[in-house]
Amino acid sequence: MPQSIYINGEYFSRENAKISVYDHGLLYGDGVFEGMRIYHGKVFRLREHLIRLWESARAIALEIPMSIDEMTAAVKETVKRNELEEGYIRLVVTRGGNQLGLDPFRCEDPQVIIIADKISLYPEQYYTDGLDLVTAATIRNHPAALSPRIKSLNYLNNIMAKIEGLRAGCIEALMLNHKGEVAECTGDNIFVVKDGVLMTPPIDAGILEGITRNAVIELAEKADIVVRQIPLTRHDIFVADECFLTGSAAEVIPAVKLDGRHIGDGKPGPVTQRLNALFKDLVKEE
Incomplete structure (x- = not known):
């Protein structure tokens, strides 16, 4: 089954999942993320991960453009669409942006990305x-x-x-x-x-x-x-x-x-x- 990646409320194939080259996340590492495990089709301690994500975002003055409940639903739907019983979620929120420059307050389009995939960190x-x-x-x-x-x-x-x-x-x-x-x-x-x-x-x-x-x-x-x-x-x-x-x-x-x-x-x-x-x-x- 082809991989389905969430970006800002829509789902894309791996080949078509793209964000701007001007994004602050790419240009300056300006964003936050969480890595979560999927066991038996469910995300382990999802709520705790999302609370930590929101705290990280607050610490860098990044406004996540959805609620924790909405993010929870998006993560669960991404797992479901990828039909993963065991795997890994990489949840990324970038500052967004469409021009060069450090000023984070000129970025008005934060990007929410949810990737669900298999993982084997160590042999x-x-x-x-x-x-x-x-x-x-x-x-x-x-x-x-x-x-x-x-x-x-x-x-x-x-x-x-x-x-x-x-x-x-x-x-x-x-x-x-x-x-x-x-x-x-x-x-x-x-x-x-x-x-x-x-x-x-x-x-x-x-x-x-x-x-x-x-x-x-x-x-x-x-x-x-x-x-x-x-x-x-x-x-x-x-x-x-x-x-x-x-x-x-x-x-x-x-x-x-x-x-x-x-x-x-x-x-x-x-x-x-x-x-x-x-x-x-x-x-x-x-």
């Missing part, structure tokens, strides 16, 4: 054996410059770190914040386990507040696993018993090595495996 072997990580020299955006809590179209910060990881032979890289503390990876939040305690950087460490991250924290607390959101350094990862990453596309994936050092015994640990199983049960329930 299956990494979920079984775990990822190797390398620390990127590129730090996470300083919160006083561009808040990492805004899920903006300007992802060059992450891409530069991703390039470093790939050139070092790792498909994921760890990013530190301006204090030298652990922030997150290029596209995922990070957790470590030490003596049965689950730890992850707090929101003010310069991270995106991940939807999957929050779901895993909820699952851990329900399973009586102690959770601490505290500042972490690379040392905490080096000496951890376990480490894993979370994200909408990645879900829950173990990490077993950082900068050439094995984490724990170099294999996915029991807490990681337990939370991964609980997360899979959660997406079936929800």
Whole structure:
């Protein structure tokens, strides 16, 4: 079946889904987005994703030209039209615009784009054996410059770190914040386990507040696993018993090595495996 992409209330084939080359999203990375997973024909935690989208848009003074309820209906219709039981949604809102220049208030036609497609972020072997990580020299955006809590179209910060990881032979890289503390990876939040305690950087460490991250924290607390959101350094990862990453596309994936050092015994640990199983049960329930 041909792919059907939503743009401003209409549906187009992949080949005909187009916006202006003058759009601020293309010219300046001026816009926001969400990445969401489809499980069993439904979008996981759609409401939470849309609330985060609206908050990101508000932070950059971008007016989304529809309500959350209208966006919810559009997302669900896009999933239905593409007949996807398992897949991924990329929801994009750009500033629009039809002329050159930085002034965002001269843009009066924000573009809403909804793409539904299949996705495989990491090969299956990494979920079984775990990822190797390398620390990127590129730090996470300083919160006083561009808040990492805004899920903006300007992802060059992450891409530069991703390039470093790939050139070092790792498909994921760890990013530190301006204090030298652990922030997150290029596209995922990070957790470590030490003596049965689950730890992850707090929101003010310069991270995106991940939807999957929050779901895993909820699952851990329900399973009586102690959770601490505290500042972490690379040392905490080096000496951890376990480490894993979370994200909408990645879900829950173990990490077993950082900068050439094995984490724990170099294999996915029991807490990681337990939370991964609980997360899979959660997406079936929800």
